Amino acid sequence: MANENKSDCSSASTCGRSSCEGCPSAAAAQKGVRNTAFLEQPNKNSNIKHVIGIVSGKGGVGKSLVTSSLASLMSKAGYSVGILDADITGPSIPKMFGVQGPARGNDDGTFPELAADGTKIMSINLMLEDEEAPVVWRGPVIAGVVKQFWTDVQWGDLDYLFVDMPPGTGDVPLTCFQSIPVDGIVIVTSPQELVQMIVRKAYNMADMMHIPVIGLVENYSYIKCPDCGKKIEIFGKSNLDAVAGELALPILGKMPMDSAFAAAADAGRIYEINNEYLAESKKYLENL
Numbered sequence: 112m113a114n115e116n117k118s119d120c121s122s123a124s125t126c127g128r129s130s131c132e133g134c135p136s137a138a139a140a141q142k143g144v145r146n147t148a149f150l151e152q153p154n155k156n157s158n159i160k161h162v163i164g165i166v167s168g169k170g171g172v173g174k175s176l177v178t179s180s181l182a183s184l185m186s187k188a189g190y191s192v193g194i195l196d197a198d199i200t201g202p203s204i205p206k207m208f209g210v211q212g213p214a215r216g217n218d219d220g221t222f223p224e225l226a227a228d229g230t231k232i233m234s235i236n237l238m239l240e241d242e243e244a245p246v247v248w249r250g251p252v253i254a255g256v257v258k259q260f261w262t263d264v265q266w267g268d269l270d271y272l273f274v275d276m277p278p279g280t281g282d283v284p285l286t287c288f289q290s291i292p293v294d295g296i297v298i299v300t301s302p303q304e305l306v307q308m309i310v311r312k313a314y315n316m317a318d319m320m321h322i323p324v325i326g327l328v329e330n331y332s333y334i335k336c337p338d339c340g341k342k343i344e345i346f347g348k349s350n351l352d353a354v355a356g357e358l359a360l361p362i363l364g365k366m367p368m369d370s371a372f373a374a375a376a377d378a379g380r381i382y383e384i385n386n387e388y389l390a391e392s393k394k395y396l397e398n399l
Contacts (some may be wrong), residue, residue: 112320113389115318119383120155121269121391128148134202136365139145140158143321144384145321145322146289146320146321146375147227147292149289149290150291150292150298151177151262151290151291152245152262152263152289153261153262153266154220154261154262154264154266155219156218156219156220156262156266157264157265157266157267158266158267158269158271159193159266159269160269160270160271160272161270161271161272161396162271162272162291162292162293162294163181163209163271163272163273163274163277163293163294163295163296163325163396163399164273164274164276164284164287164293164295164296164297164322165177165178165273165274165276165296165297165299166276166278166284166297166298166299166310166313166315166317167276167278167298167300167309167313168278168279168280168298168300168310168311168312169278169279169286169309170277170278170279171278171361172299172300172301173299173301173330173331174198174209174276174278174299175198175203175207175275175364176207176366176372176376176381177297177299177328177330177366177389178194178204179194179204179207179208179277179381179385179386179394180275180381180389181297181385181389181396182194182271182273182382182388182391183228183230183381183382183384183388184390184393185270185271185393185396186228186229186230186382187259187385188353188393190228190270190271191229191268191269191270191271192229192231192269192270192271192272192273193223193230193232193233193266193269193271193272193273193387194208194231194232194233194234194259194272194273194274194275195233195260195261195264195272195273195274195275196232196233196234196235196260196275197257197260197274197275197276197277197283197287198275198276198277198278199246199248199257199277199283200245200246200248200253200277201234201277201338202234202235203376204232204234204238204275205224205232205234205236205237205242205348206236206376206379207376207379207381208223208226208227208228208230208232208379208381208382208393209226209227209378209379209380210224210225210226210232210237210379211224211236211237212224212236212237212238212239212242213238213240213244214233214237214238216265216392217228219265220264220265221233221263221264221265222264222265223264223265223266224237226247226382227380227382229276229324230382231266231267231269233260233264234323235256249289250282250283251282251336252312253283254282254283254286256292257279257283257286258286258290258291261290261291268397271396274287274291274293274339278373280312280313282314284316285316285320286315286384286385288317288320288321288322290314293322294323294399295322295323295324295364295399296313296317296322296323296324296325297325297326297327297328297329297392298310298313298314298317298326298328298360299326299327299329299330300329300330300351301329301330301331301332302329302331302332302344302346302347302348302349302351303347307334307350307351307354310327310354310358311354311358313362314358315382318323324358324360324364324393325361325363325396325399326355326360326361326363326392326395327351327354327355327361327362327363328362328363328364328365328366328367328389328392329349329351329362329364329365330366331345331346331366331367332344332349332365332366332367333345333367333368334367334368335367335369340369345368349365351365361391361395362391362393363389363391363392363395364386364388364389364390365388365393366386366388366389366390371384372384372386382392
C-alpha cells in the first residue's frame with residue numbers, strides 16, 4: 112500500500128482563518144449538511160451497505176470490545192460483516208478474533224483476513240512482520256493508512272463494516288469522517304463523570320461533521336458478585352441516563368466487567384461470546 116495524502120482542511124499545520132475561507136468543509140457546515148468533497152471511492156471489489164464508526168473520547172473504555180461484540184451480534188443474525196481496525200497505534204482486533212498476517216493481495220488490492228466466524232478483518236498488525244513492533248508514525252501517515260484500508264482493501268460484499276477508531280478527536284477520526292461514508296457512530300463510555308464530559312466531545316465532533324450518532328454504550332457499568340449476584344458499581348453511579356436524555360440519544364447497552372469477555376479475547380475467540388448486553392443495538396443497526 113502506498114502512502115498518499117491529499118491536502119485538505121484536516122491538516123492542522125495549514126489550516127487558519129484565511130486558508131479556510133472557501134473551504135468545502137466550512138461551506139457545508141454553514142449549510143448544516145455533510146461535506147462530501149473529500150470522500151474516497153471504495154475499492155472496486157468492495158460493496159458495503161453500511162459503515163459504522165465506534166468511537167470514544169478517551170482510551171481504555173473498551174471500544175474494541177464493543178466493536179467486536181457488535182460485529183459478532185450482526186454476524187450471528189445472518190449479516191455479512193467486516194472490521195476496519197483504524198486504531199493503528201493500538202490494534203487489538205486481530206488478536207481478539209484469532210487472525211494473523213501477513214495479509215495477501217493481488218493487482219486489485221489487499222484481501223482482508225477471515226476470522227473463524229466469517230468476519231473480515233483488516234488491521235495494521237496484519238501488515239507488519241512483527242505484530243509486537245510499535246507503530247511510531249506521525250498523524251498524517253496514520254490517517255493515510257486508514258484511508259487506504261478503505262480504498263485498497265477488497266472487502267467484497269458486506270452488510271456492515273465496523274470501524275474501530277482510535278480514541279479522541281484527532282487526525283484519524285477526522286480522516287474517517289471526511290474520507291469514508293460513515294452512516295453513523297456508536298459512542299463508548301464508562302461510568303466516571305469525567306468520561307461523561309468526554310462523551311460530549313465525541314458527540315460534538317460528530318455533530319460538526321454531520322454524522323448521525325446511533326447511540327451510547329457504557330462499559331464497566333458494574334461487576335456482579337459471583338456469590339449473591341449483587342451489582343457493585345465500582346466506578347460509582349452511572350450518569351449515562353442523564354447524558355443520553357440531554358443529547359436525546361438511545362442507550363444501546365450497559366456492559367458489566369465480565370472475565371468471560373477477557374478470556375475469550377485473549378484466546379482469540381471473542382466471536383463465541385453472546386453479548387446479551389448489546390442486544391438492543393441490533394434493531395438500531397437494522398433500521399439504518
